[in-house]
Amino acid sequence: MAAINVLSEALENLSLEARELYLSSKVPKIEIPPSPLEFLRDWVNPNVPVIIKNAFNHWPALEKWNSDYFREKIGHRKVTVAVTPNGFADAVVGNKFVMPEEREMKFSKFLDILEGKVKEQGIFYVQKQNSNLTEEFQELCTDAASEVSWATEAFGKHPDAVNFWMGDERAITSMHKDHYENLYCVISGKKVFTLLPPSDLPLIPYKLYTPARFKTTERGNFDIVDEIEQITELSAEPKVPWIAVDPLNPDLKKYPKFAKANPVSCTVQAGEMLYLPSLWFHHVQQSHGCIAINFWYDMEYDIKYNYFKFVETVTDLVTKQSEKD
Amino acid sequence: MAAINVLSEALENLSLEARELYLSSKVPKIEIPPSPLEFLRDWVNPNVPVIIKNAFNHWPALEKWNSDYFREKIGHRKVTVAVTPNGFADAVVGNKFVMPEEREMKFSKFLDILEGKVKEQGIFYVQKQNSNLTEEFQELCTDAASEVSWATEAFGKHPDAVNFWMGDERAITSMHKDHYENLYCVISGKKVFTLLPPSDLPLIPYKLYTPARFKTTERGNFDIVDEIEQITELSAEPKVPWIAVDPLNPDLKKYPKFAKANPVSCTVQAGEMLYLPSLWFHHVQQSHGCIAINFWYDMEYDIKYNYFKFVETVTDLVTKQSEKD
Numbered sequence: 040m041a042a043i044n045v046l047s048e049a050l051e052n053l054s055l056e057a058r059e060l061y062l063s064s065k066v067p068k069i070e071i072p073p074s075p076l077e078f079l080r081d082w083v084n085p086n087v088p089v090i091i092k093n094a095f096n097h098w099p100a101l102e103k104w105n106s107d108y109f110r111e112k113i114g115h116r117k118v119t120v121a122v123t124p125n126g127f128a129d130a131v132v133g134n135k136f137v138m139p140e141e142r143e144m145k146f147s148k149f150l151d152i153l154e155g156k157v158k159e160q161g162i163f164y165v166q167k168q169n170s171n172l173t174e175e176f177q178e179l180c181t182d183a184a185s186e187v188s189w190a191t192e193a194f195g196k197h198p199d200a201v202n203f204w205m206g207d208e209r210a211i212t213s214m215h216k217d218h219y220e221n222l223y224c225v226i227s228g229k230k231v232f233t234l235l236p237p238s239d240l241p242l243i244p245y246k247l248y249t250p251a252r253f254k255t256t257e258r259g260n261f262d263i264v265d266e267i268e269q270i271t272e273l274s275a276e277p278k279v280p281w282i283a284v285d286p287l288n289p290d291l292k293k294y295p296k297f298a299k300a301n302p303v304s305c306t307v308q309a310g311e312m313l314y315l316p317s318l319w320f321h322h323v324q325q326s327h328g329c330i331a332i333n334f335w336y337d338m339e340y341d342i343k344y345n346y347f348k349f350v351e352t353v354t355d356l357v358t359k360q361s362e363k364d
Numbered sequence: 365m366a367a368i369n370v371l372s373e374a375l376e377n378l379s380l381e382a383r384e385l386y387l388s389s390k391v392p393k394i395e396i397p398p399s400p401l402e403f404l405r406d407w408v409n410p411n412v413p414v415i416i417k418n419a420f421n422h423w424p425a426l427e428k429w430n431s432d433y434f435r436e437k438i439g440h441r442k443v444t445v446a447v448t449p450n451g452f453a454d455a456v457v458g459n460k461f462v463m464p465e466e467r468e469m470k471f472s473k474f475l476d477i478l479e480g481k482v483k484e485q486g487i488f489y490v491q492k493q494n495s496n497l498t499e500e501f502q503e504l505c506t507d508a509a510s511e512v513s514w515a516t517e518a519f520g521k522h523p524d525a526v527n528f529w530m531g532d533e534r535a536i537t538s539m540h541k542d543h544y545e546n547l548y549c550v551i552s553g554k555k556v557f558t559l560l561p562p563s564d565l566p567l568i569p570y571k572l573y574t575p576a577r578f579k580t581t582e583r584g585n586f587d588i589v590d591e592i593e594q595i596t597e598l599s600a601e602p603k604v605p606w607i608a609v610d611p612l613n614p615d616l617k618k619y620p621k622f623a624k625a626n627p628v629s630c631t632v633q634a635g636e637m638l639y640l641p642s643l644w645f646h647h648v649q650q651s652h653g654c655i656a657i658n659f660w661y662d663m664e665y666d667i668k669y670n671y672f673k674f675v676e677t678v679t680d681l682v683t684k685q686s687e688k689d
Contacts, residue, residue: 042368042685049677053670061666076401080520084409085666195405238670341386341410345563346671348381352374353678360367 043360050241057238066305075192086316094312100182112178114147119167124261126162126209136248136279160259164206172203198334208327214282219335221315225307228329235320241354242300247278368685375566382563391630400517411641419637425507437503439472444492449586451487451534461573461604485584489531497528523659533652539607544660546640553654555632560645566679567625572603
């Protein structure tokens with residue numbers, strides 16, 4: 040149908056023109072933190088990522104945070120650890136969207152597993168995004184700031200959550216987007232981010248999956264169990280929309296449009312902070328035992344969000360029409 | 365066609381959701397100028413208008429600018445005046461887009477006409493947007509600031525143009541949009557702005573018109589003469605796209621979608637400044653002899669512009685398809 044073709048081309052042009060107008064082919068790096076005004080004007084408004092150096096040199100965490108210190112300070116603490124057989128939490132397996140098993144354990148046991156002192160089946164990752172730094176690791180709070188002062192001033196609000204991340208190098212965060220302005224601080228090791236801008240949405244395939252969760256069997260293997268709690272009265276099998284493509288190894292035969300997307304990869308080293316703008320798609324890898332914390336500031340639901348939702352609607356229309364044809 | 369109907373509805377929802385998410389039903393007024401950061405965060409980023417009081421109390425213009433002062437200071441100066449038979453410059457007449465006659469005259473003569481001391485056919489308006497304050501009225505420059513300091517800091521650049529406006533109350537600026545962030549300062553009298561946000565674009569009918577210009581005949585009447593200079597080699601009759609509807613008196617039978625737009629009207633009094641965000645549609649009326657200056661800061665061609673162009677493309681597609689059906 041001619042109109043759908045025009046529309047499909049317009050969606051591809053959105054991505055193309057974003058790159059021509061204002062996106063960079065690599066994530067820029069700045070040597071010192073921006074002023075609140077510069078942060079807002081140069082990065083938040085245009086919605087572009089940046090790596091900021093020397094933004095938290097004064098945090099004791101940079102010196103202190105290691106296995107011995109954690110064992111002493113929070114070794115006794117029960118923490119929530121995401122456990123998967125393969126490192127893929129919140130990821131697609133066949134026709135299911137599989138969440139990790141959430142296991143409670145002492146932090147010292149988590150460290151034993153990470154360091155290979157104790158053998159356990161599976162890949163372990165502390166990644167619970169419920170502001171776990173302030174909720175589960177209170178003893179560590181004084182080692183870092185509770186917010187990023189220039190960001191708080193720029194956004195005119197405090198962060199909604201401060202999350203602590205530590206885990207196995209095999210633990211991968213599958214590609215997704217968040218409704219947050221994200222300041223991601225690597226304390227030790229490094230993280231590799233693969234990023235795609237919101238304007239690439241039309242090129243990124245979403246599919247519907249049955250929600251499920253990994254569950255350890257008595258023998259120590261992993262089963263995939265459907266998430267019954269998610270079944271509502273309205274639908275016997277509610278589906279979760281998730282991204283169907285792996286940006287590091289995309290199946291371009293199945294999803295040819297993704298070839299026109301332009302993922303940007305960047306490495307955030309210890310001592311560096313990534314500003315990851317709201318609604319940017321991101322896929323994350325890490326070095327073994329990498330320690331990081333991130334600050335989530337709620338995004339503004341203003342003109343940019345309004346436009347994004349419109350692009351989403353048009354993308355859905357084109358996708359459905361193409362599937363019919 | 366079903367897909368076009370879905371698309372048409374999505375475009376209407378864009379407008380509806382903008383109002384639900386972040387637009388106000390009237391233009392807010394603030395008592396003191398914002399800091400550069402507040403200006404950026406609260407008004408420029410979300411792209412919403414605001415009336416700012418007490419922003420230029422210190423300008424000598426507020427006290428000095430009147431007919432006597434102008435006669436003394438710049439009475440001898442040749443200035444460019446837009447002349448039309450009816451007050452409508454850059455407006456639609458039948459199938460033509462008619463620009464005003466541009467007449468050179470001494471400023472004292474313009475004042476004589478405005479004050480009824482000399483009778484002339486037509487409506488006279490000093491409105492040349494070529495930074496005429498700095499280009500044509502240098503003697504007045506020291507009576508006002510050459511830029512708005514907090515805006516210059518917020519935008520990170522100086523204004524591209526500072527324009528001087530003075531004219532007949534019958535002179536109307538027809539609805540249009542500019543690629544500028546606009547700070548509009550009323551020095552004397554008042555201006556009435558009718559504003560529509562960029563998200564209303566799909567509800568605002570554009571048509572193609574033949575460019576033309578008013579031209580006084582020897583008898584003192586006005587002819588409408590096609591603008592031959594605009595005819596290029598590529599096309600014998602290049603057309604100008606312009607808005608086909610008068611927001612104060614819309615022909616809703618012809619343009620029923622416009623009924624879903626929500627124009628907001630506001631009056632800017634002497635001593636007040638309107639922040640008119642880039643790409644907002646505006647229609648302007650004024651009190652007789654109203655004096656104003658405005659600052660045009662070039663807009664950023666970033667994610668918002670990228671999205672706007674996409675909405676424009678989809679709107680064009682739906683419009684063309686509807687015309688076919």
